[in-house]
Amino acid sequence: MPTRIAPSRYSKVCCAVRDIIIFIIVFGSLPFIFKRPAIGVMMFAWISLMNPHRLTYGAAYDFPFALLLSGCTLISMLMSKDPKSLPSNRVLVALIIFFSWTTITSFFALEPDLAWKEWSRVFKTFFMVLVTLAVIRTELDIKQLTMVITASLAFYGLKGGLFTIGSGGHYRVQGPEGTYITDNNCMALAMVQITPLIWYHAMQEKRKWFKLGFQALTALTLVSAMGSYSRGALLATGAMLGFLWLKSRNKVATGMVLLALAPAVLMLMPDQWMGRMQSIDNYQEDGSAMGRINAWTFAYNVAKSHLLGGGYIVFTFKQFQLYAPNPQDFHVAHSIYFQVLGEHGFIGLGLFLLFMVLAWRSGSRILAATKDKAELKWARDLAAMCQVSLIGYAVGGAFLSMAYYDLYYYIVAIMLLLEKWLALQPKEAPPPPVRQVRTRPRPPLKPAPSR
Structure with a gap:
């Protein structure tokens, strides 16, 4: 694994800002996660795939964001009344x-x-x-x-x-x-x-x-x-x-x-x-x-x-x-x-x-x-x-x-x-069958009596 390069003073400031932003986003999402577990899995996917904390050099670098988000998501699942299957x-x-x-x-x-x-x-x-x-x-x-x-x-x-x-x-x-x-x-x-x-x-x-x-x-x-x-x-x-x-x-x-x-x-x-x-x-x-x-x-x-x-x-x-x-x-x-x-x-x-x-x-x-x-x-x-x-x-x-x-x-x-x-989508109802009405052939008209 490559060795981490020590950041410059300017980079340290930028990384500190990144740390703060990531902490704000993650902890700011927790109330919404407890309300809807779907938000929790999306936040976990973001942390897991993008790994934004690995773009920092401060406290966020090794912070267990994935563990925090997964734990909160599981609690939200247990609390939520939404159907889950x-x-x-x-x-x-x-x-x-x-x-x-x-x-x-x-x-x-x-x-x-x-x-x-x-x-x-x-x-x-x-x-x-x-x-x-x-x-x-x-x-x-x-x-x-x-x-x-x-x-x-x-x-x-x-x-x-x-x-x-x-x-x-x-x-x-x-x-x-x-x-x-x-x-x-x-x-x-x-x-x-x-x-x-x-x-x-x-x-x-x-x-x-x-x-x-x-x-x-x-x-x-x-x-x-x-x-x-x-x-x-x-x-x-x-x-x-x-x-x-x-x-x-x-x-x-x-x-x-x-x-x-x-x-x-x-x-x-x-x-x-x-x-x-x-x-x-x-x-x-x-x-x-x-x-x-x-x-x-x-x-x-x-x-x-x-x-x-x-x-x-x-x-x-x-x-x-x-x-x-x-x-x-x-x-x-x-x-x-x-x-x-x-x-x-x-x-x-x-x-x-x-x-x-x-x-x-x-x-x-x-x-x-x-x-x-x-x-x-x-x-x-x-x-x-x-x-x-x-x-x-x-x-x-x-x-x-x-x-x-x-x-x-x-x-x-x-x-x-x-x-x-x-x-889960409702199935389209098939068109009603065409009802065929059977009709009796009309009797031939009788010729009118001659006067």
Whole structure:
């Protein structure tokens, strides 16, 4: 983890102001959280995804905001009389089974101390996702949660995009310290995942300048992803943009924007960026790429030797001495798939993939249920962009250790909430059947008697 750089006197003043602002926002939200638990889950999502306290150097940096917000949200749930229920969905069942399996593997972990510490962190993520699914019910709540999730990471898209343009692309974009997205590669994946949700807001916006603003934010977020110098992000961006075009309602307009956007983003990057991207073809000569292959082989060897896998955080130097082809070339998993394989075995990987497939099908069901319904166009667009985000995660995650990243599970949660909300809507009554009245044929008229 990078060392924290001591701030200058001016920076200390700025950071002190940031501390005060964050404390005011969080503690100022508590009365509203006790009134409505939905506000609590939105505040928790903001703290969890954006990590604004990690942008400070004062008391806010290590303050347990997540614990405070989760505790207040649970109390609010118990006090609230609003209906609360989890969606009846196979995706949710798969998630619960997957986490239950990871709990079993933790009892037999090769690095038990590290495993239970990671289990605790993952449990908090999954538990708050369940709380979110239970308390979010209305259309407004779903839209507000989506906006909070989008804004939490679009902030870094805006910041990273402007930094890349201002520096000429000569420096890597990284996230705040002590978070999931500290590493430049992880930051890039987050930018790829959030881009479709930014585009969703552009699709919904009717005001010209706001629409242009969201489109510009989309472009800056892509620039931020490229500015990370992540080769995996380049592949994920290509796949994500292809599906974004496929899932868009107006393919002609979207295609024109993307065709103009992609070359413009690439033209901003310097020659050193181009050289790094071209090294994808020469992975045999790339020490980083060969290190990943060594780590992937390690994961396979662990899963082959242990039915339950090695448990959370099995990718350690100690275990590499036993299972890696090259024991001295130690790397983390660098793949969500091999990460789960090494930590939870073939069964765990199967459950992880099952959850991903069922999540995609959930989005497809929403698209089918909202087809040709103008009043549900927003739900259809949101489900489509969530699917695009899943594609970015599935492709980019093949090169990163982010199997338990919050954003992925929140995006799946949005689709489950859409299904839950659609199920609560009154069904349209079918038109009454046309009643056919049988009439007897009229007898022929008798000719009038002649006089």
